[in-house]
Amino acid sequence: MTSKKDFKQQMVPEWEKEYMDYEGLKKILKEMKSSKQTTHNRSLQHRLRLERAFRGLPLQGSNHQREGDIEDQVIEVKTLEQEGSKQLYKTDFHKLHEEGGEAEARFFQKLDEELNKVNAFYKDQVEAVNHEFNLLSKQLEALVALRVKVKSPDTELKQILSSPEETAGQNHQPKDSMIGTEVDPVQQTNRNIHHEEQAEAHNNYNRRDPLEILEHVKVDNSLQSPMSTFKKAFTDSSDNELSFSKEELRKIEEQLRLVFVEFYQKLLHLKDYSFMNLSEFSKIMKTYEKRTSRAASTAYMKVVDNSYLGSSDEVNFLLEKVESTFIRNFTHSNHKKGRKLLRQKTKTEKHSITFFTGFFSGCFVxxxxATILRITSQQFIKKKKGTFYMENIFPLYSLFGYITLHMLMYAANTNFWKRYRVNYPFLFGFRAGTELDYREIFLLTSGHAVVVLLCFLINLQIEMNSRSQQYKTVTELVPLILVLLVLLIIFCPLNIIYRSSRFFFIRCLFRCICAPFLTVRFADFFLADQLTSQFQAFKSVELYICYYGLGEESRRQKKCHSRGIYNCMRQFYEEGDMNRAFNSLNYLSTITAMVFRTAFELKKGSSWKVLALVTSAIAVLQNTYWDIVKDWGLLQRRSKNPCLRDKLILPRRSVYLIAMVVDIALRISWMQLVFEMDWSPLHKVAIITVTSCLEIVRRGIWNFFRLENEYLNNVGNYRAFKSVPHPFSYYDDKEDKDD
Structure with missing residues (x-):
């Protein structure tokens, strides 16, 4: 029997409210109060059962007529008038006059509501996948026709015309319901007729000449590049003739194959949905019998099994059809390869990840x-050489510190998203099984931190030791080597160090840069938001350009903080927010504040300081409002949760209130850099570093609630699967002429 935890883990998160409410029904059963009369009835029923057993009389369930006589005295399930094409069920409870009968009547009322809800949802989803399958059939037909045109093999054309896809449909024999109970023969006959009609219609459709299909088809290149978009703008759109190379055909095949895989996963989830709900109905009825000693399970489960949820075989039919079609058209009838592609493996936890994470964490500590003791033992910071080192060399390593902290916050985010069942792989668009969980992210974070800290300690040791001054120039190249190493790993084409995740990051970053020319997805917006919190990391990149490009690492002339390029890079950081301002005028206030702050740093003066302070305050207020109300969806009017929103994932509402206060406080800390205080160079570096780290922490907190809000919006629309665009679109000649 499936446990409560396993049942919840197997749910489609976005459909959670549409599953049978087992816990709600169980709560009603617990509320039933036993009385003396109920106890007497139970003992009497038990005595009668024992007497029948000794007399050799059949027990409940062995004689259909006797079973009906007994159970009809408890409940009678009626089928009401159909609402559209959906059947509604209502149970009459015949023991209402007995003590505790009201609670039992309420139980069956709730049970009927759940059965009607599950049936309606399942039927809507099955109708949707049937419609989607018809669209996929047309897509595949266009692909086959395009293959003929590009490759033009006579054997393939002959095979297409003589061996259409309907083979699986003709040989298909619908199966009984998953629970294995009795099915209405009239309903079974109707299903068989429906499948035969569907297969026959599909056969007639596929007998068309594939080459004629291309006259009504054009390609929707959703995987376009900036160059293709630019080229499309200057191309005559009325020219719909398909002329593709083999490489372009391969890309279309890959896209359509992905469509089939996602559709197959949706069908598997629908099949699981049916099986899980049928199991829960059976389980709750057995629990009811144990608590009340009333024999009502068989009668009610017969109705459940004959309902659309238990009797429909549409999903099994589509699963077989899609599998046979996919294997024949995308794996050259290789059944093993086809099933491997369709039935994606779930990720398994590896003990090696846990071991190396612990190892790297211990090394980092x-x-x-050792670094702290080394600095404090010789009072290195108090020396002039130490001050210069922390002001000029430390920022080179701080870049890796900001990256490490951000990765650590993301690892914490994924941990909490998984714990509270926020479907982050779907929201970000990760391919199934390729997303990194918090253990893997923490492994990368700890390994990255160990390498950086080791290099920093070696560099610091050489700087403090007068005997190793001849190696100073070489060791100062270590930060640059680290940057090159990180870039090499990110862009490495070899299948090492989570290549799929690295390439996913590169694609998102590329789409952020090419936003005017490419469709921007949620993952791209999310990444752009992360980059806006890494303004100090971008400043470190500018420092790298100055320090190594101008030869500062050898001359040590301390000119990188006074050259014009430093302030030019500040404008670059301001324009980093322009990406967000492009989608929302809300960020105009941030840009304005940064402009006045830059002017204040350049020109000084009390008037510029006041302008910088006022614009920064406006930016803080507006961005705080945007974080809490728009991105988090909180502070909603007429909400059942005061100052929050109706739907919350976290069990404690106080967490949301604390998060809002922390967000405001960390936003305000950003303003303190406006004030021109008499800071020493070392204190200024420390304050900037702490402020930048707090901004990264704030962004990590923002990430959780932002994705929670996005997830709840998806739940409201039942969006649980990736929407992969179809490569082909059909059009009618008459409509095309009108256009």
């Missing part, structure tokens, strides 16, 4: 303690 040891190196951190």
């Amino acid at each position: 040891a190196l951190l303690v």
Whole structure:
């Protein structure tokens, strides 16, 4: 029997409210109060059963007529008038006059509501996948025709015309319901007729000449590049003739194959939905019998099994059809390969990840303690050489510190998203099984931190040791080597260090850069938001350009903080928010504040300081409002949760209130850099570093609630699967002429 935890884990998160409410029904059963009369009835029924057993009389369920006589005294399930094409069920409870009968009547009322809800949802989803399958059939037909035109093999054309896809449909024999109970023969006959009509219609459709199909088809290149978009703008759109190379045909095949895989996964989830709900109905009825000693399970489960949820075989039919079609058209009838592509494996936890994470974490703690002791033992910071080092060399390593902290926050985010069942792989668009969980992210974070801290400690040791001054120039190249190493790993084409995730990051970053020319997805917006919190990391990149490009690492002339390029890079950071301002005028206030702050740094003066302070305050207020109300969806009017929203994932509402206060406080901390205080160079570096780290922490908190709000919006629309665009679109000649 499936446990409560396993049942919840197997749910489609976006459909959670549409599953049978087992816990709600179980709560009603717990509320039933036993009385003396009920106890007497139970003992009497038990005695009668024992007497029948000794007399050799059949027990409940062995004689249909006797079973009906007994159970009809408890409940009678009626089928009401159909609402559209959906059947509604209502149970009359015949023991209402007995003590505790009201609670039992309420139980069956709730049970009927759940059965009607599940049936209606399942029927809507099955109708939707049937419609989607018809569209996929037309897409595949266009692909086959395009293959003929590009490759033009006579054997293939002959095979297409003589061996259409309907083979699986003709040989298909619908199966009984999953629970294995009795099915109405009239309903079974109707289903068989329906499948035969569907297969026959599909056969007639596929007997058309594939080459004629291309006259009504054009390609929707959703996987376009900036160049293709630019080219399309200057191309005559009325020219719909398909002329493709083999490479372009391969890309279309890959896209349509992905469509089939996602559709197959949706069908598997629908099949699981049916099986899980049928199991829960059976389980709750057995629990009811144990608590009340009333024999009502068989009668009610017969109705459940004959309902659309239990009797419909549409999903099984489509699963077989899609599988046979996919294997024949995309794997050259290789059944093993086809099933492997369709039935994607779930990720399994590896003990090696846990081991190396612990190993790297221990190394990091040891190196951190060694670094702190090394600095404090010789009072390095108090020396002039130490001040210069922390002001000029430390920012080179701080770049990796900001990246490490951001990765650590993202690992924490994925942990909490998984714990509270926020479907982040779907929201970000990860391919199934390729997303990184918090253990893998933390492994990368700890490994990255150990390498950086080790290099920093070696560099610091050489700087403090007068005997190793001849190696100083070489060691100062270490930060640059680290940057090149990180870039090499990110862009490495070899299948190592989570290549799919690295390439996913590169694609998102590329779409952020090419936003005017490419469709921007949620993952791209999310990444752009992360980059806006890494303004100090971008400043470190500018420092790298100055420090190594101008030869500062050898001359040590301390000119990188006074050259014009430094302030030019500040404008670049401001324009980083322009990406967000492009989608929302809300960020105009941030840009304005940054402009006045830059002018204040350049020109000084009390008037510029006041302008910088006022614009920064406006930006803080507006961005805080946007974070809490728009991105998090909180502070909603007429909400059942005061100052929050109706739907919340976290069990404690106080967490949301604390998060809002923390967000405001960390936003305000951003303003303190406006004030021109008499800071020493070392204190200024420390304050900037702490402020930048707080901004990254704020962004990590923002990430959780932002994705929670996005997830709840998806739940409201039942969007649980990736929407992969179809490569072909059909049009009618008459409509095309009108256009």
